[in-house]
Amino acid sequence: MPTTTSAPVENATTATSTGASPRRQTWRDRLSRWDLKLSPYLYVAPFFLVFILIGLYPMLYTGYLSFFSWPAYGADRGPWVGWENYAHVLGDSVFRKAFWNTIGMFLLSSVPQIIVATILAALLDTQLKGRTWWRMSILLPFVVAPAASALIFGAIFADKTGLLNQTLAGIGLPTVPWHADRFASWSAIATMVNWRWTGYNALIVLAAMQAIPRDLYEAAEIDGASKVKQFFHVTLPSIRPTMIFVIVTSTIGGLQIFTEPRLFDTNLRHQGGSDFQYQTLTMYVFNTAQTSTNPYPRAAAAAWILFLIIVGIALVNFLVTRAVQRRSLR
Amino acid sequence: MSKISKSWRRTPRTALAACAVASLVAGLTACGGGGDGDDEQAKLGKDDTLTITTFSEFGYGDLIEEWNADPERPFKVKQTVVAEWDTWKQSLTTGLQSGEGLTDIVAIEGDMMPALVAEGASEQFVDLTDKELDSRWMESKYLEGQTADGKQIGYPTDAGPEAFCYRADLFEKAGLPSDRESVKALFKDWDTYFATGEKFVAKVPETKWYDSSGSIAQAMLNQVEFPFQTKDQKIDVDNPELRAVYDSVAKYAPTLSTQVEQWKEDWQAGFTNNGFATMPCPGWMFANIKDSAPDVKGWDIVDAFPGGGGNWGGSYLAVPTQSQHQEEAKEFANYLTNAESQVAASKVAGNFPANLEAQSVLAEENATDPYFNNAPTSQILANRAEAVPAGVPFKGDKYSDILGLFQQAIRRVDEGTDPEKSWATFTEGVEGMS
Incomplete structure (x- = not known):
């Protein structure tokens, strides 16, 4: 935006500068040029400052730390150990299990979620009576705190006294x-995730x-x-950018x-799970930080x-969607 | 106040900016201040508060209330009670490693002590050594809270000599003897115990013999001399004694066990809905039973334990160096573990105190508990304490973590995993620890 508007504004200031004292004009001129060039950066700076502080710095420090040892409960880190921690994680069968759990739950949640969200959005895009009410109500699960929804679904999926199993029995x-x-545990967790996020995605798609x-x-x-x-042939091609998002x-x-x-x-x-049936990679990171040998590194x-x-x-995602887009443009 | 808010309302943008700046600065100083906290020891005034975290039931509630009500008290005390040790252990671990966020006094389960007296971890705790207190507690408990070079990290609160609790009414229903004397024979050794269990479930099929596979595993494990680590801290889980415990528990899991997880809702429900007939019972378990099943009549305690004796649990009070009131914390930990406090706490929680004087006071009083059919609880626990083999089990520095994996292996069997497969997962997990 700023780059396209800067040219005409600059022309305008130089055009009016002919009559007045050159020194004051230059100062003003300079100020407005700074304003145009600098202020966009100043406006976005707070975000990046906070990001550097609580995003980038911890990330880089995490990378640095991963090459050291650090005894459990110790106050200070130990000596440099090279790639040993990476070797341990990659050789850990629990890590591999967590990887496949994550992929499985991701597929079980994201795929149905997006399909259902798109269908919901299409239904809400029609001339329904009480449209606003319908549209707001699909967002309701999103308002519920994840811990609260975990309690609700915990009662539904409990093995012995759960609503679902009692009904089945x-x-x-x-x-x-x-x-x-x-697989059952993945499905149960995916249900929780879908319940929470489908409405949110549906609203975004609906806006598009x-x-x-x-x-x-x-x-x-x-x-x-x-x-x-x-x-x-009309709706789906028109909302492609939103779908990618x-x-x-x-x-x-x-x-x-x-x-x-x-x-x-x-x-x-x-x-x-007792056999890590549904441990995800983020849980693996969290749990590893609690174990007895080199927890943090x-x-x-x-x-x-x-x-x-x-x-x-994400890169694969990007390449695939770009390829799809190119093909459709041709 | 109203003036300020009015002027702010007029210039919302300024207010917003001020807020943003304020929160940024506050955040930065808060982050910066955390690190050097341990150097600044602040003296507590009469209305300042010392904090303490305990888990499950330590019986300190009334003591602390009295302390706070006393106008002569040097400072106030606020207790946080976490329901389960495992939950508290995670917060404790995080708090120790990040160097902040812990209370002035923390309660620590005995199984974790070996890991905390090890080098590195022990520096996170204040030395509580006090020559006057050297003979206050049972020696074995006292020494477990000490580092190799004699730094006292924790004051022992209680020990966990185990008896067995049983449902006399359900025993009668199964045609078994039910009074405290004659049931002793049924708890002579583990073989008799399991055999009786098979008879019991044949007669009363809707009730299981014991509360959970985990608690029986723990009870048997506490009689193994070197369950997980050898004397020189070498990890060795492939020993026949440990395997024997595992095999017995796995074998009887489908028939005798409720197969539920200890401390969870299904387990809790078992106390009232005749879910099980027996359970290993250290002193601190008494309060758990009473809380879980206040209206059930029939719970009783037998002065016997299969295979001799065993100790389950027993905790410590420690002061992390991150506390800014270390002197007061030490003083209060001393107060909580003195004979008088321990007698009072024991009456609330049923704990068997590690304090020797408190033990003899309780033995003299020879209290009975009407809830447990007037069982002489303090006498039973004193007898049980004598039966505990000294120094068994040996707890290495990784005891608590390996125990967690072992319990998880038992849990898998409860959920239907093949015992061999579950054992393989366990040994693999233990290997990953080194």
Whole structure:
């Protein structure tokens, strides 16, 4: 923005400068030039200052720390150990398990979440009665604190006394070991995540849908396209940038699931199931920081590996969406 | 006040900026101030507060209330009670490693003590050594709170000599003897105990024999001399004694155990809905039973323990160096662990005090507990304490962490994992510790 507007404004000030004293004009001129050049940076500076303080610095320090040893409960770190902590994390079978758990839960949550959110948005984009009420109510789960929703779902998915298992037993079906079976636990946690985030994503998609020019639909209707055809050939292509945003944010969120699985765990140590059935990578980082040997450095190494995994997946995401976009432009 | 808020309302942008700056500065100073906190010892005034965190039930509630009500008190005390040790252990660990966020006095479960008296960790605690107190506690407990070079990190609060609690009414229902004397024979050794359990569940199929696989594992484990580590702190979990404990617990898990997790809702429910008939019972468990099942009649305590004796738990009070009131904290920890306080605490929580004088006071009083069918609780605990083998189990510096993994392995079996597979996961986890 500033770069496009700067040229005409500068012309304007030089045009009026001819009559008055040159010294005052230069000062003013300089001021306004600084204003144009500097103030955008000043406006964004607070964010970056805070980011450097609580984002970048801890991240770099984490990387630095991951090359040292540090005895449990010790006040000071020990000597340099090179890549040993990374080797330990990568060789840890719990870490590999946590990796696949994370991928599994991510797929079970993000994919249905986006599909359902888009369908919901399309339904809300019609001439419903009491539109605002419907639109607001799908955001309600988002307002509930994650800990509170974990309690609610904990009561639903409890193995012995849970609502779901009692219902299943009531109609004579076998009960599901929600906390013991790997896939069942993933599904339960994904349900929690989806319940919370679907409405939020639906609202974002809905906003994009409302910006689509209505004459596109009229034209499609005159051409004889059904509502479903309109959705696939008008709506979806028009909201592509928003879809990319939603996909990227829910990817990052999905790879960082923590609160839900931790609170879903009814075991005392909150390790994500007695056999790590649903321990995620972020939980792995947290739990590693509590163990007895080099807790912090190993957790730091795990955090960096997690960071690289997320960057990798985001990059794949980016490349795929760009390829799709190019193809559709052709 | 109103003037200020009015002028702020007029210029919301200024106010906002001021707020942002204020919070930034406050945040920075708060971050900067944390590090050098341990050097500034602040003297506590009459209305200043010393903080203490305990877990489960230490029985200090009334003592602290009295202390605060006394107009002569040197300072006030505020107690935080965390429901479960495992939860508190995580906060404690985080607080120790970050060097901030802990209360002036912290309660520590005995199993974690070996890790804290080790080099590195011990520097995080104030030396509580006091020559006058050298013979105040049971020697074994006192020494467990000491580093190799004699720095006293914790004052012992209690010990956990174990008896067995049982439901006399359910025993009768199963046709077993039910009075305290005649049931002793059923708790002679573990084989008899398990065999009786099989008879019991055959007669009363809706009730399990014991409360959880975890507690029986813990009870048996406490009779193994070197469960996880050898004397020179070398990790060795592939020993036959530990494996024998694991195999017994795994074998009887489907038939005799409730297979629920200790301390959780399903376990709690078992106290009232006839979920189980027996459970290992250190003194501090008495209060747990009473709280969980105030209306159930039939709980009783037998003065016997399979395989001799065993000690489960027993805690310490320690003062982290990050406390800014170390002198007062030491003073108050001293007060809480003196004979008079320990007798009072024991009457609330049922703990068996580690304080020797308190032990003899309680033995003389020979109190009975009407809830447990007038069982002579202090006499039973005194007898049980004598039966505890000295120095068993040996607790190495990683005892608490390996115990966590071991309990998790038992939990997996409860959830249906093949015992062999679960054991493999356990040994692999232990290897990852070194």
